Amino acid sequence: MKKNLITTFIFAIIIKFTIVNSYSVEPEEILQNPQQEIRARNISKNIRCLVCQNQSIDDSSAPLAKDLRELIRIKVQKNDSDEEIYKFLTDRYGDFILLKPPLKISTFLLWCLPFVFFVIGITIIVQQNKKSKKYIS
């Protein structure tokens, strides 16, 4: 029951805004300065749309995504650094809003395990190669 209500509530938001069919960045949002615009786009590609879950705000049609895009552009125009902008957002929404998780103690394994897997793989190959040399001789 609780879950049902929450889903209806989420749907209420989604439906309200999908009827107005606008996809991602709108022409009025685009900054005059192309370099700033590129920076804003790159930042927003790394920011998760919170309502639609698995999209970046750059791809999303949700109104909150639009608000965040505009906010990022204002900050870019004020020459805030990328780190400042990311910090502004994570201070409010947590690390969840970043599509590229920051390197922390809790995400240490996430970032280092692929490398560990790679090393293990290479070790297996090298060992096989060594053994084969022995086997042949």
Place this chain on the structure above:
Amino acid sequence: MKRKILILPIILFFTLLIVFFYLLVIDRNPSELPSVLINKEVPSFQAKSLMTKKTFISEKEFNGEIILVNFFATWCAPCLQEHQYLKKLSNQRGLKIIGINYKDDPTTALAWLKKLGNPYADVIADKKGHIGIDWGVYGLPETFIIDSKGVIKYRLIGPITKKTYKAFYSKVMEIENL
């Protein structure tokens, strides 16, 4: 040595299943996002009050008593469902609720409140949704419980309903008695 390596997949496999199992049985909504503002002071903001037409300064308002902050809008259907429970909280329980009218038209909002009754001690217009962003709001309605020192203690995502009313109220009491 060789045997241990063969057992390893089994151990990994079952650890993973236990994690999955745990996540299934706990009462959890995967699309619910925990607030990072818990145990932090209320974000400071200044905005126009819809009722007094004066400027609302957050630093002056949040101290001395427990306050609920409710983000709502007239276009949000669950907010309408929730409305009666907010009235119950303010009229019967005497709680102070500050409403933040999120991305809405002030006249519509005032008419809406006139029609349905006003549970809010003050209503603040957040036309562009910037206050919402400062509070980490991502869907409507959302209700925050702020303690007497002006610290955010709890956030409820989604409406207060018949089901959740009791639990929510006891949460308020719990925070008040701390």
Place this chain on the structure above:
Amino acid sequence: MIANLGNFSLWLALFFAALQFGVSYRKNNKSTLYLNKISVYSLLLFTLLSFLSLMYCYIVSDFSVSNVYLNSHTTKPLVYKISAVWGNHEGSMLLWILVLSIFNYFIFKLYNKNNIILITKTLETQAFVTIGFLLFTVLTSNPFEKIIPTPTNGLGFNPVLQDPALAIHPPLLYIGYVGFSAAFSFSISAMSVGNIEKVPWYNYMKPFVLAAWTFLTIGIAFGSIWAYYELGWGGWWFWDPVENASFMPWLLGTALVHSLVTVEKKKVLQKWVLLLAILAFLLSVIGTFLVRSGILTSVHTFALDPTRGIYILIFIAILGGYSLLIFAKNSKKFFDKNYISFMSREGSILVNNILMIVVCASVFLGTIYPLIIEALSNNKISVGEPYYNSTVIPIIIPAILIMGIVPLISWQKTSLITILKKTFPSIMLTFAITVTILWIYRSQSVLGFIGIILSGWIISNIVFTLFEQSKIKYGKNKFIKNSVPKFTKSMILAHIGVALLILGITGSSVWQKEKITRMKINDETIIHNYKVIFKEIKEVVGKNYVAIQGNFWIYNEKNNIITKLKPENRFYPITNNSTSEASIHTNILRDLYIVLGNGNEQDGWIVRVYYNPLVVWIWIGAFVIFLGGIFSINSNLKIVKRLSL
């Protein structure tokens, strides 16, 4: 009435699956063979009957069935009524079971006088898997559940799913997932029977693995085509958990297909193949679990129901626990003393295999890591595209470089110098291709450069091996035939497919151009030498939607009209939501892609125009891989046939 028949058939199917499981304990027995025949055929018959019953309910819009009521509507076109059968959780489980029993039937068809024990044991495992899914469907997700009183019309259907590519996407994908169940059963069977019986289990396993992998490939491709034109911003892959759930078994399948070749040719890597077969199927089921249990959210999650989740979890625990235990216990029987040298074809296949596993493990890690964090702390994190790009791409690049050389290396050990000598011409050709393409697209992007090199590398190597082969075939020096490695047309096709795929991925992600603008009638805009004129906008009425449709005329540099594009914004009143239909003009060099946003007469409409170079090659590539797979299935079935003689 028909719904009752469907429900009853489902129970009968369960009975026959149980029978098949039960009779298989006595192996090498005439009556086992006979009873197995009955159960295999009946299982197929009744699952098919059940499936057709549900389809019938959808076609005649029988709203007394809750599933039809929830997912269909009388105004829906017939095709989408049919595809609605598997467009929801319950119905898709029924399709899953149907595919299972079809594979079951094909396994049964492999019986011959030599392999009775192996096949019987395989059928036993397969029956167990089928029982698990049948019970799951009957108990937690019965598609034939009734609703009283009968509603007058259905609730409709997610209009986003009303689409041809998405209609055939699930069946193809399920052939993939379920195909791995056959590989799983063969693996269990081979391990429990042991290597005593001198039957080449890998030869029997191979066509199933190929079928699974081939259909998974094309299934994923259809999913990405759909995402490309339906989700409206020209992307085609999003690293969504649902996509990852299909990509991970695909990676393992790729490894499995290649190591099976090694087992076949050199009898090495047997243990490895047995493990991979188990893991590929387990990952398919775990993927299904992740998507169906509601444990994580995704753009296309099916349903939120923890009891279902717990059921699948228990089932996975049994399957995984049993198979991994038997692997730990019995795999030493398949111990092979043949160690593999890096400088041989089997060596490079092993390297590629390991790299595929590393990629798969990283994707898996990224998919489940947020869940682990959430279980251990109260935090939530996101793992999105940037993470996958930075972990997957660096591992994929060496894998593809090695993949390029494989055709040139022979089985057994060769020296580095021979390899270098052999690859010298292809290095030159790759260089030439890269320079040409970069000159055409005038790009300085590093990723573009790498992508083109990789693609060119695969193609050049194949060109030169083909050249070598034809020299032998038509030349005089027939005696050196053995020194040039043999490879098949299916392998060539599949590898060329990958090269084209990389070309498409590179082009579309590196050189995409975008124009977002607001246009009034008769306005024009320019994108990459094309002139786009907004001619008119009008309302159109579809079967269950209304839409506004823009009409855009596209001119090229010489001011000749190329095409008229008509993107639509559809509104579906029944379900009260809307979709945006992109309009696309495709040729082999680029796509022109237009999406209509909202707007009005006075201010104009938001128009988004994309120039997507080479994007069509992604799907041509996938299709070529698919063709290669089909050829390979065919030739492997011939090998299997020969075994029965």
